[in-house]
Amino acid sequence: MSAAxxxxxxxxxxxxxxxxxxxxxxxxxxxxxxxxxxxxxRHFIIAFSQAKLxxxxxxxxxxxxxxxxxxxxxxxxxxxxxxxILHASRGMSKDVYIPFLVTGVFVFTFTQSSVMSxxxxxxxxxxxxxxxxxxxAALPISFSLQQxxxxxFSLIVMFLVAIGFGNYPGMSWLLIIPILLxxxxxxxxxxxxxxxxxxxxxxLAQLMPFLLRTWMxxxxxxxxxxxxxxxxxxxAKLLLQINPAAxxxxxxxxxxxxxxxxxQNLPPHVWGIALGWAVVFFVGGFxxxxxxxxxxxxx
Amino acid sequence: MAEQTPERDLVRDRDPRPxxxxxxxxxxxxVNGARTGKGSATSALSRILRRGDERGVRKVxxxxxxxxxxxxGEAIGLIGSNGSGKSTLLRAIAGLLPAESGKVxxxxxxxxxxVNAALMNDLTGERNVILGGLAMGMSRExxxxxxxxxxxxxxxxxxxxFITLPMRTYSSGMAARLRFSIAAAKDHDVLMIDExxxxxxxxxxxxxxxxxRELRKEAGTVFLVSHNNKSIRDTCDRVLWLERGELxxxxxxxxxxxxxxxxxxx
Numbered sequence: 369m370s371a372a373x374x375x376x377x378x379x380x381x382x383x384x385x386x387x388x389x390x391x392x393x394x395x396x397x398x399x400x401x402x403x404x405x406x407x408x409x410r411h412f413i414i415a416f417s418q419a420k421l422x423x424x425x426x427x428x429x430x431x432x433x434x435x436x437x438x439x440x441x442x443x444x445x446x447x448x449x450x451x452x453i454l455h456a457s458r459g460m461s462k463d464v465y466i467p468f469l470v471t472g473v474f475v476f477t478f479t480q481s482s483v484m485s486x487x488x489x490x491x492x493x494x495x496x497x498x499x500x501x502x503x504x505a506a507l508p509i510s511f512s513l514q515q516x517x518x519x520x521f522s523l524i525v526m527f528l529v530a531i532g533f534g535n536y537p538g539m540s541w542l543l544i545i546p547i548l549l550x551x552x553x554x555x556x557x558x559x560x561x562x563x564x565x566x567x568x569x570x571x572l573a574q575l576m577p578f579l580l581r582t583w584m585x586x587x588x589x590x591x592x593x594x595x596x597x598x599x600x601x602x603x604a605k606l607l608l609q610i611n612p613a614a615x616x617x618x619x620x621x622x623x624x625x626x627x628x629x630x631x632q633n634l635p636p637h638v639w640g641i642a643l644g645w646a647v648v649f650f651v652g653g654f655x656x657x658x659x660x661x662x663x664x665x666x667x
Numbered sequence: 668m669a670e671q672t673p674e675r676d677l678v679r680d681r682d683p684r685p686x687x688x689x690x691x692x693x694x695x696x697x698v699n700g701a702r703t704g705k706g707s708a709t710s711a712l713s714r715i716l717r718r719g720d721e722r723g724v725r726k727v728x729x730x731x732x733x734x735x736x737x738x739x740g741e742a743i744g745l746i747g748s749n750g751s752g753k754s755t756l757l758r759a760i761a762g763l764l765p766a767e768s769g770k771v772x773x774x775x776x777x778x779x780x781x782v783n784a785a786l787m788n789d790l791t792g793e794r795n796v797i798l799g800g801l802a803m804g805m806s807r808e809x810x811x812x813x814x815x816x817x818x819x820x821x822x823x824x825x826x827x828x829f830i831t832l833p834m835r836t837y838s839s840g841m842a843a844r845l846r847f848s849i850a851a852a853k854d855h856d857v858l859m860i861d862e863x864x865x866x867x868x869x870x871x872x873x874x875x876x877x878x879x880r881e882l883r884k885e886a887g888t889v890f891l892v893s894h895n896n897k898s899i900r901d902t903c904d905r906v907l908w909l910e911r912g913e914l915x916x917x918x919x920x921x922x923x924x925x926x927x928x929x930x931x932x933x
Contacts, residue, residue, distance in 0.1 A: 381690035381734065385772035388684055393771040394762025412801035416785075419798050423789035426833060495784035498763050500802055501776060570699070663765050 396662040397503075399655070405503045413506050417514040439522040442477070443470040443529070450590040458595045463533045464627045470529045471624055472589040474522040475617045478515055479555050480580050485511035486559025487576050490567035490664050497665040504664045505657050508563040512556040516548070530624050543623040550646040551616040557649030560657040567664050587613040594632045609635040612645040686857055686888040687737040687760055687777065691769035694730040694752070694759050694912075729755040731912040732769070737857075742889040744903035744920065746896075746927055752912040753892045757859045760890070775856035775887070778803075783846050788835040792823055792845055795834055799849040813852050820878070821848035822871060844871050851878045858886035896924055 379387065397405060406413075425434040446469055450456040457465040489508040490497060497504060523544075531537070566572045586608060588596070593614060597605045608614060615635070619642060621628045635641065730752045737743055745753045758764040761777045785802035786795045796817050800810035821844045823829045823837075834842055860879065883889045883902070893899055899906060899920065906923040908916040916923045 381688050381736070381772070382770070384685060384736065385688050385690075388774065390685065390688060390772035390774050393687075393760060393773040393777065394765060409801075409804070411807045412798075412804075415798050415801050419787055419790055419794060422794075423787045426789040493784075496802075498758060499779060499781055499784040501762070501778065501804065502802070665763055665765065 394662055396658070399658060402503055402505075402658050402661065406505055406509075409502050409506050412502065413510045414513065416506070417510040417517065420511070420514045421517050435518065435521040436524055439474055439477070440525050443473055443525065446473050446590060456591045458591060460592065460595070461627070464625060467526075467530045467533050467535060467625050468592070468621055468628065469590060470526055471621050472617050474519065474526055475551070475620050476584055476587065476589045476613055477522070478519045478551060479558070479613055479616070480584065481518070482512045482515045482555035482559045483562055483580060484573075484576060485515065486562045487566035487573045489559065489563040491570040491573070494665065504661055505560060505654065508559040508657070509556055512552065512559050515555065516552050519548070526624070535624060535626050540623050544620065547616060547619045547623060547642070550642050553646035553650040554612055554616070557646075557651070557653030560653035561649075564657050564660050567660070583611075583613060587611055587617065589617065592633060606635055609633075610641050612642075612649075615642050615645065684739045684774070685736050685772075686739050686774045687735075688772040689733055689735050689756075689760065689769070690772070692730055692733045692756075692759060692771060693728070693767040693769050694755050694764055695767040696727040696729055696755075698725045698727060729912050730759065730909075733909070733912075733914045734769075735907060735914065735917055737888050737890075739887045741905055742883060742891065742903045744899035744906040745890060745892045745909060746894075746899060746906060746923070747909035747915075748931070751909045753909055754861055756909065757861060757890060757892060760857075761859060773857060777857035777859060778853075778855045780850050780855070780858060780860045780882070781846075786834065786846065786849075789833055791833055792818075792830040792837070795845070796830075796849055799846075800852065803850070803853050805853060817848045817852050820851075820874070821845045822874075840868065840871075847875055851875070851882060854882065854885045856886065857888045857890075858882055859890040859892075861892045896928070899924065 384390075385392075396402075421435075422432070425431055428434055430437065447466060451462075451465060451469060460468060486508045489511050490504060493507055496507075527537075562572065562576070587593075588608065593608045594605060597608065609618070615638060618633055619638060622634060733756060745756065747753055755764065757779060759766055760771050760773065761779050762771070762773070763779070785799050787798070790798070796814055797810050800813065800817075801807070805813070818824060818830055821841075823841060823845055829837065829841065834845070837845070889902070891899065891902055903920050906916075906918065906920050906927075907914060908923050908927055916926055
């Protein structure tokens with residue numbers, strides 16, 4: 369050690385640090401301080417999510433038009449396969465089935481893409497994590513917000529389809545706002561959880577599409593759970609219906625589609641369940657992510 | 668040692684307050700799938716099946732037990748051959764790379780000068796200035812305030828309205844200039860500069876060197892990684908010499924550089 373002035377001679381590094389009030393670099397802040405830091409970075413979080421969204425289609429000739437065209441094409445493909453070829457509508461009239469399918473696809477895609485971008489939120493942005501200081505939760509949160517903005521474009525398509533099949537805007541459409549907020553909380557929580565897992569095991573990004581596809585088929589995106597499981601025991605139907613993806617999907621359909629019966633399609637206490645999933649996942653995911661804050665960025 | 672204030676006044680020219688303390692710092696990188704030379708699927712599978720403490724992971728011990736104390740007002744150069752752990756050490760001091768063992772204590776938030784990772788090539792220069800500023804932790808007002816300064820400093824608009832074009836359309840020199848301008852727009856407590864920042868044409872190099880000097884004056888402590896012994900001599904009063912992740916020498920610039928030049932055979 370070079371020329372240390374005499375009063376500090378013989379102090380251990382830790383004692384020296386304590387004497388002058390130095391803090392450990394890269395230590396995890398307390399949960400309260402972490403939330404505060406994150407709030408301080410809110411403009412960055414929003415700007416980053418918007419930048420990602422714009423960058424997505426910036427090389428395409430049609431540009432931002434793809435934001436609307438992509439979900440529309442998706443819906444058309446699913447309709448062709450499940451509506452026309454497989455007849456998954458099971459007794460639902462066309463006027464109900466098409467908006468039912470489109471709503472399901474868009475709402476599930478919201479969760480699906482939040483999880484997919486969450487898995488890569490840290491492992492795909494190591495450069496950023498190793499170069500700049502910011503609470504790392506900013507990344508998965510920002511990606512979830514990006515997916516929300518993407519969904520808002522899909523909503524335009526969703527409204528057009530709903531109106532096209534005779535469901536006119538009413539008071540029930542206002543329910544979309546709380547539903548989306550709850551789903552956003554749920555998605556963000558889930559994204560935070562998989563972001564931590566994906567930071568430790570990047571292989572999850574390869575595995576995730578299969579898990580998500582299984583989840584999609586089990587959640588009744590293309591078919592009505594109560595229609596499909598008519599002859600099965602009640603508990604099996606209930607189990608599928610209270611899974612978070614199905615809850616948010618069915619609530620959205622209930623809000624948008626007139627002929628979508630609430631009685632057989634929604635589980636009891638559906639709003640309570642929707643709120644419960646959102647709070648449990650968001651709070652749990654946030655704390656889980658924060659617990660490893662100081663370890664993100666290790667190769 | 669309760670009364671420090673009179674003491675501090677006496678030694679104004681050599682302020683004793685430490686800003687960075689590294690205590691037996693070890694940094695280990697873990698590299699997935701690099702254990703054997705073969706990268707085939709079967710060898711990956713056999714790695715997984717063969718149980719060990721950490722399967723298929725190779726460890727690179729980049730920094731081995733480095734300790735030093737940096738004080739306010741010091742400008743410290745980091746030298747050593749390629750791969751000796753200089754950049755890794757800087758990142759660890761900044762708290763960006765978790766330490767395997769040992770600790771780094773800092774006063775305030777050390778920051779690396781650089782913002783490249785936050786910028787997106789598909790966005791316009793304009794939006795990148797804002798995004799980069801926010802990413803470095805500036806407030807929206809600060810970014811707005813400094814926006815014009817950043818654009819003017821970069822000189823991007825000298826040849827027409829380039830700032831409203833996506834960054835991928837820039838020449839590499841232009842992009843480097845804009846990146847430097849964004850990074851240099853913020854003032855720092857403990858500033859760390861990783862070599863070869865002054866890029867671009869001769870005119871811009873002069874301008875950026877001047878800006879680095881300015882930043883240095885504002886910052887409490889400066890770390891500079893460079894392979895250019897001249898710029899180390901110009902800038903630093905103390906030099907740390909790293910070799911294979913170990914601190915080989917720590918002392919006044921001339922002394923260490925003399926030994927280093929003997930070592931490298933200059």
